Amino acid sequence: MEIPTYGEGFIGLEKQLDMLFLVVVVLITVHVPLNSIEVTEHNADFFQGFCHERYIYLFIYTFCTSQIYKQDKYRTKEVTREQEVNRSLIIAGCYAKPRQERRFPDDFLFGTATAAHQIEGGYNADGKGENIWDRMTHTRPHVIKDMSNGDIAANSYYNYKRDVEMMRELGLDAYRFSFSWSRILPNPLAPYEVNQAGVDFYNNYINEMVKYNITPMATLYHWDLPQKLQDLGGFLNPLFPEWFEDYARVVFENFGDRVKLFLTFNEPSEICYEGYGWSTKAPILNVTDVGTYLCAKHLVLGHAKAYHAYVNDFKPTQQGQCGITISTNWFGPLTDSEEDHFAAEIKRQSNWGLYAEPIFSEEGGFPKELSDIVAEKSLEMGYKQSRMPEFTDEERKLVQGSSDFFGVNHYTAYLVSATEHKTFNPVPSLFADIDVGVYTPPEWLSSASRWLQLAPDSIYNALTFLHNKYPNTIFYITENGWSTTPGAGLIDEDRITYYRAALNSLLDTLEAGVNIKGYMAWSLMDNFEWMEGYTELFGLYEVDFQSEARTRTPRKSAFIYKEIIKSRVIDPNYEPENLTMWIDEGH
Numbered sequence: 303m304e305i306p307t308y309g310e311g312f313i314g315l316e317k318q319l320d321m322l323f324l325v326v327v328v329l330i331t332v333h334v335p336l337n338s339i340e341v342t343e344h345n346a347d348f349f350q351g352f353c354h355e356r357y358i359y360l361f362i363y364t365f366c367t368s369q370i371y372k373q374d375k376y377r378t379k380e381v382t383r384e385q386e387v388n389r390s391l392i393i394a395g396c397y398a399k400p401r402q403e404r405r406f407p408d409d410f411l412f413g414t415a416t417a418a419h420q421i422e423g424g425y426n427a428d429g430k431g432e433n434i435w436d437r438m439t440h441t442r443p444h445v446i447k448d449m450s451n452g453d454i455a456a457n458s459y460y461n462y463k464r465d466v467e468m469m470r471e472l473g474l475d476a477y478r479f480s481f482s483w484s485r486i487l488p489n490p491l492a493p494y495e496v497n498q499a500g501v502d503f504y505n506n507y508i509n510e511m512v513k514y515n516i517t518p519m520a521t522l523y524h525w526d527l528p529q530k531l532q533d534l535g536g537f538l539n540p541l542f543p544e545w546f547e548d549y550a551r552v553v554f555e556n557f558g559d560r561v562k563l564f565l566t567f568n569e570p571s572e573i574c575y576e577g578y579g580w581s582t583k584a585p586i587l588n589v590t591d592v593g594t595y596l597c598a599k600h601l602v603l604g605h606a607k608a609y610h611a612y613v614n615d616f617k618p619t620q621q622g623q624c625g626i627t628i629s630t631n632w633f634g635p636l637t638d639s640e641e642d643h644f645a646a647e648i649k650r651q652s653n654w655g656l657y658a659e660p661i662f663s664e665e666g667g668f669p670k671e672l673s674d675i676v677a678e679k680s681l682e683m684g685y686k687q688s689r690m691p692e693f694t695d696e697e698r699k700l701v702q703g704s705s706d707f708f709g710v711n712h713y714t715a716y717l718v719s720a721t722e723h724k725t726f727n728p729v730p731s732l733f734a735d736i737d738v739g740v741y742t743p744p745e746w747l748s749s750a751s752r753w754l755q756l757a758p759d760s761i762y763n764a765l766t767f768l769h770n771k772y773p774n775t776i777f778y779i780t781e782n783g784w785s786t787t788p789g790a791g792l793i794d795e796d797r798i799t800y801y802r803a804a805l806n807s808l809l810d811t812l813e814a815g816v817n818i819k820g821y822m823a824w825s826l827m828d829n830f831e832w833m834e835g836y837t838e839l840f841g842l843y844e845v846d847f848q849s850e851a852r853t854r855t856p857r858k859s860a861f862i863y864k865e866i867i868k869s870r871v872i873d874p875n876y877e878p879e880n881l882t883m884w885i886d887e888g889h
């Protein structure tokens with residue numbers, strides 16, 4: 303989509319027409335001295351009619367001018383914060399085209415998402431084992447922006463009833479959360495030694511949701527690897543797929559009678575690239591080498607083994623579904639050149655194709671063009687073979703089709719160039735392999751997170767692309783949300799703007815025939831935002847991290863989301879009367 307420049311293009315033409323119309327109306331209703339025109343037998347009827355109608359003209363004039371002047375574009379030449387928001391909205395296509403009449407299906411699942419390490423706290427409570435984030439934040443606190451950690455976080459280990467109460471306040475259909483592997487299996491190499499207190503905690507949490515008809519959607523792994531497994535190499539150990547299957551079986555066995563939507567992994571790209579390649583997230587190994595691709599292979603195999611364990615041994619009785627969540631932001635070409643189109647494709651392959659292609663494509667295996675590039679670059683660097691491992695035929699078959707649905711974490715978009723906006727990348731690394739530049743237009747509304755902007759039509763672009771690539775796939779949006787800074791308060795207009803634009807884009811996508819069953823807003827409440835600590839907040843509910851109780855208070859966006867869930871409609875003008883929350887009947 304071409305981005306219209308503010309004050310130019312169609313907006314400029316519109317402005318000119320508005321002004322012409324305004325001048326004509328002013329002339330007719332104000333400046334023409336009707337009474338001084340001589341009325342003759344030839345024009346009497348005309349003036350008689352006109353005089354009656356001029357009150358109507360006056361009304362039309364007043365109404366039109368008030369509407370015109372309401373638009374920020376005529377108020378000032380300076381770009382205010384409000385104009386910036388409107389500009390993003392115009393670009394996002396929801397200001398220009400009000401779409402109040404469009405509805406989400408009644409059976410569409412609206413929810414929110416969280417992850418164990420980001421909200422639970424209780425880091426060593428009741429027998430929980432240490433995970434890689436506990437180890438990293440305790441031994442190297444300076445790597446976290448505010449030197450904080452997840453020891454207490456939002457204290458959901460003790461506050462889970464309040465969490466479910468918040469879900470009821472919002473009227474959620476579903477809630478996505480994750481299990482902490484080391485809380486359930488403190489000794490993960492002995493999968494029969496289950497920590498009963500950990501299992502009890504999740505049982506209580508799930509039972510509380512089910513009691514109020516809230517569908518649990520559970521992620522088995524959201525980045526908090528047991529440290530004992532990391533000590534053995536973590537995802538780089540070829541035994542990883544077996545460890546993960548053992549753990550998955552414990553989860554299915556204990557919770558599958560009530561949980562019907564399972565996700566194996568959250569965001570493989572962040573696990574492998576950031577954890578084992580670039581090393582910008584735990585376990586921070588200080589290697590930028592072969593880790594990404596090796597991790598990708600073991601992760602995908604672990605996913606497939608868990609999936610087949612579910613399908614063969616649990617699904618027949620439990621009747622649920624098992625999928626995976628992949629971070630799929632949109633990467634479009636910066637220009638229409640062939641090179642930029644190819645650069646965008648390679649970026650997509652390295653960012654999510656690496657994990658989606660082996661599971662969802664007909665061919666199976668890692669993406670072809672990316673494999674070729676990595677093989678070529680590896681040989682150029684003097685490696686004996688490609689740094690990207692291959693799947694055996696047996697492995698390829700095991701992985702292909704091993705998902706009942708595709709979980710999409712979607713936040714933003716980027717424009718990709720073959721030549722421009724390149725940054726330094728250590729060699730060898732995935733970024734150096736693909737060697738493309740990534741750009742974010744400055745007019746896109748910015749959040750508190752460096753990587754997160756409100757990009758036009760990004761859900762539509764990403765999901766229609768995935769739908770065309772993997773036809774007949776069922777999708778869930780498993781994360782989508784907006785960050786603000788601490789102290790920004792409860793009136794979070796930018797978050798509201800973002801959610802409305804995202805949900806409008808989602809409606810476009812549904813209308814295009816993409817099978818999306820649900821949407822989970824990130825996040826129910828503020829939480830430990832990994833390397834950023836508590837400096838970037840994504841919650842519909844604010845959490846007071848200074849209070850012992852970790853008090854939760856709804857932001858304005860919580861009321862807007864509640865109204866959308868209830869009405870199934872995005873009303874751009876809805877305003878809550880006040881910020882007092884309540885639980886609707888029947889929830």
Ligand SMILES: C[C@H]1O[C@@H](Oc2ccc([N+](=O)[O-])cc2)[C@H](O)[C@@H](O)[C@H]1O
Nearest residue numbers: 417568569572629631713753831840
């Ligand atoms: C805010 C949530 O982010 C999720 O992870 C990411 C990481 C990076 C991007 N990105 O576009 O660069 C998007 C999402 C994560 O799954 C969740 O836990 C939250 O931290």
